[in-house]
Amino acid sequence: MLRCPLQLVRLRLPVRQLSDLTTKFTGLGSFSNLNYDQLQSSLRTDSSQCEQFWKLIGEQQLNWMQPFHTVSDCDLKSAKIAWYLGGKLNASANCIDRHLATRADQTALIWEQDEPGNQVYITYKQLHAEVCRIASLLLQSGLQAGDTAVLYMPTGPPVVYCMLACARIGVAHSVVFAGFSAEALAARIQDVGAKVVITTDQAIRGGKTVELKRTVDAAVKSCPMVERVFVSTRTGASVPMGSIDVPLEKNAAACSADCAAEPMDSEQPLFVLYTSGSTGKPKGLVHSTAGYLVYTSLTHQHVFDYRPGQDIFGCVADVGWITGHSYVVYGPLANGGTTLLFESTPAYPDVGRYWETAERLGLTHIYLSPTSLRMLLRYSTDFVTKYDLSRLRVLGCVGEPLNHEAWEWYHRWVGGGHRDIADTWWQTETGGVCIAPRPSAEGAPILPAMPMRPFYGLEPVLMDPATGAEVTESPAEGHLCMRRPWPGMARSIWGDHKRFAETYYSQFPGLYFTGDGASRDAQGFLHITGRVDDVINVTGHRLGTAEIEDALDSHPAVSETAVIGYPHKLKGEAVYAFVILKDGVSIDRLGDLRRELKRRVRDRIAAYAVPEKLLFTDGLPKTRSGKIMRRILKRIAAEDYDSIGDISTLADPSVVEALKQHHDLYQ
Numbered sequence: 001m002l003r004c005p006l007q008l009v010r011l012r013l014p015v016r017q018l019s020d021l022t023t024k025f026t027g028l029g030s031f032s033n034l035n036y037d038q039l040q041s042s043l044r045t046d047s048s049q050c051e052q053f054w055k056l057i058g059e060q061q062l063n064w065m066q067p068f069h070t071v072s073d074c075d076l077k078s079a080k081i082a083w084y085l086g087g088k089l090n091a092s093a094n095c096i097d098r099h100l101a102t103r104a105d106q107t108a109l110i111w112e113q114d115e116p117g118n119q120v121y122i123t124y125k126q127l128h129a130e131v132c133r134i135a136s137l138l139l140q141s142g143l144q145a146g147d148t149a150v151l152y153m154p155t156g157p158p159v160v161y162c163m164l165a166c167a168r169i170g171v172a173h174s175v176v177f178a179g180f181s182a183e184a185l186a187a188r189i190q191d192v193g194a195k196v197v198i199t200t201d202q203a204i205r206g207g208k209t210v211e212l213k214r215t216v217d218a219a220v221k222s223c224p225m226v227e228r229v230f231v232s233t234r235t236g237a238s239v240p241m242g243s244i245d246v247p248l249e250k251n252a253a254a255c256s257a258d259c260a261a262e263p264m265d266s267e268q269p270l271f272v273l274y275t276s277g278s279t280g281k282p283k284g285l286v287h288s289t290a291g292y293l294v295y296t297s298l299t300h301q302h303v304f305d306y307r308p309g310q311d312i313f314g315c316v317a318d319v320g321w322i323t324g325h326s327y328v329v330y331g332p333l334a335n336g337g338t339t340l341l342f343e344s345t346p347a348y349p350d351v352g353r354y355w356e357t358a359e360r361l362g363l364t365h366i367y368l369s370p371t372s373l374r375m376l377l378r379y380s381t382d383f384v385t386k387y388d389l390s391r392l393r394v395l396g397c398v399g400e401p402l403n404h405e406a407w408e409w410y411h412r413w414v415g416g417g418h419r420d421i422a423d424t425w426w427q428t429e430t431g432g433v434c435i436a437p438r439p440s441a442e443g444a445p446i447l448p449a450m451p452m453r454p455f456y457g458l459e460p461v462l463m464d465p466a467t468g469a470e471v472t473e474s475p476a477e478g479h480l481c482m483r484r485p486w487p488g489m490a491r492s493i494w495g496d497h498k499r500f501a502e503t504y505y506s507q508f509p510g511l512y513f514t515g516d517g518a519s520r521d522a523q524g525f526l527h528i529t530g531r532v533d534d535v536i537n538v539t540g541h542r543l544g545t546a547e548i549e550d551a552l553d554s555h556p557a558v559s560e561t562a563v564i565g566y567p568h569k570l571k572g573e574a575v576y577a578f579v580i581l582k583d584g585v586s587i588d589r590l591g592d593l594r595r596e597l598k599r600r601v602r603d604r605i606a607a608y609a610v611p612e613k614l615l616f617t618d619g620l621p622k623t624r625s626g627k628i629m630r631r632i633l634k635r636i637a638a639e640d641y642d643s644i645g646d647i648s649t650l651a652d653p654s655v656v657e658a659l660k661q662h663h664d665l666y667q
């Protein structure tokens with residue numbers, strides 16, 4: 001394989017693009033014609049400049065039904081975050097209606113179906129009609145502004161219609177990734193208090209069908225608050241329809257294609273999206289209407305250098321994750337762009353699928369996960385080089401640290417050695433990209449395998465977890481926090497603001513704590529080292545170790561468990577479960593138990609949460625006060641025995657030796 005040198009790779013942008021970078025803010029008062037470095041330094045040194053910047057950006061990015069009177073009212077010490085107060089707007093109108101005068105016949109969505117070659121193009125005019133019909137239907141069903149609806153649907157036009165239909169009438173949507181189990185879905189429906197669930201008969205992915213309606217049926221049995229289940233048709237298979245079930249498309253077709261967009265307050269929740277935390281209960285992060293839309297549209301434009309009317313944005317994420325919300329739906333549509341809805345997998349029908357799709361649809365951008373790159377680079381590069389990728393301009397990636405090998409492969413084989421790689425760092429909580437190589441000043445270098453630079457107005461800081469003080473020197477490492485608020489950040493955890501404040505704003509008062517560790521090099525560029533809490537990142541999906549422990553502990557044969565993440569070549573991290581069984585459980589049953597426990601995790605959470613390794617043990621490394629030393633388990637799982645360190649403070653140090661031996665046996 002051809003390897004790029006790991007030192008600085010200088011990527012010079014074409015002249016046209018350079019001039020764009022320095023003039024993007026034309027018409028933005030004193031910020032016009034500033035380049036990245038100048039703008040950042042002006043925003044960092046002067047809060048009033050920051051306020052002025054976000055004011056002008058807010059006015060420029062969105063159509064307001066009533067102008068805002070206050071740019072921001074934030075106090076991170078008390079987890080108070082509010083932007084664009086006094087303003088009224090509608091997210092659906094900003095993503096559709098305002099483009100109709102100039103872009104009615106432009107493609108808004110390209111649905112790349114599971115079987116290659118079956119793409120469907122939807123214009124802004126069609127999008128408007130479909131969204132209005134569904135919004136009318138939802139209103140008829142009794143939903144009103146302030147309610148919530150859960151969407152359990154595959155990536156495709158209907159889920160986008162439903163998201164925007166909810167936004168149109170002021171209903172907060174909560175999209176639940178369609179790979180979650182019935183139990184996980186039920187927990188989210190109950191937590192968000194949804195009266196309405198919208199689902200699909202079946203999903204199709206990688207040639208396989210997935211029974212979504214049946215999963216919803218199982219979930220709603222324990223959700224008495226659900227009054228109506230709308231069922232969209234994907235395969236047309238016959239699925240059981242009960243008294244609360246209503247076919248979506250058939251009923252929407254009879255509704256008006258004209259439905260007024262409701263003026264909503266800036267801070268009205270646009271959606272709730274669940275993600276894993278360090279306790280067993282997933283958190284429903286709440287995102288606002290105005291700040292979120294301002295931030296996703298701005299980052300979509302500047303991080304990816306997106307040009308509406310010319311570019312086709314190919315974010316292959318599932319709509320059920322934040323990446324899908326921000327860069328499949330809201331960012332691209334708020335910008336009047338053309339966005340891809342990718343229903344398939346990177347390996348179906350073969351590992352050239354992304355590149356075949358990119359050629360056939362003429363994608364100018366592709367935005368994917370490091371996990372998929374790590375999988376694809378194991379195959380012949382012919383799967384890439386046989387396609388014409390000359391239209392691709394920007395290659396993005398998100399979700400986990402992008403290792404050097406994957407970066408180089410992406411850059412060399414997909415990027416022809418010269419296209420920009422945007423390794424973007426962000427989170428469900430941040431709403432949009434916070435750290436990425438672009439935008440940046442003229443000729444600025446892009447270094448392999450690090451997101452590098454904060455977005456406009458953001459101020460990452462590294463904190464020392466031991467002292468709680470800021471680490472100011474460089475190079476250095478620390479816990480990654482953000483000093484300044486930005487419009488796209490989450491506002492709360494649904495129904496639990498206290499947990500929100502404790503999770504993100506208590507460890508380092510006055511700062512947003514990301515839960516990630518980071519290092520800063522001598523030039524000030526940032527590299528993310530991974531989670532520093534009990535959250536693990538499996539194939540780019542977040543999982544709380546406590547969530548998996550709860551599922552395992554619920555088995556009657558289990559006494560205690562400890563779950564950790566360990567480095568995995570393909571998945572980034574994989575799940576390792578240490579399990580202590582109850583006294584008297586027959587050793588002959590271990591094979592069955594292993595299967596039952598894995599099944600339990602699949603049923604309670606999702607397939608991707610199932611432990612890759614599961615070790616039955618008699619003891620766990622605990623302190624004398626009974627706290628499990630996960631650090632030690634992590635070292636054992638990674639076979640990094642030399643750095644296990646001092647074990648003399650453990651209640652029973654001999655446990656460590658036993659675990660090492662069992663782990664070896666297990667390999």
Ligand code: PRX
Pocket residue numbers: 275322323397398399400401402423424425426427428429451514515516528530531537540541542
């Ligand atoms: O650990 C970081 C990792 O993914 C976490 C956020 O996960 P989630 O909320 O599911 O959102 C993923 C998509 C935005 C972060 O705390 N992460 C995300 N991007 C990167 C990353 N780690 C390293 N490099 C990245 N570019």
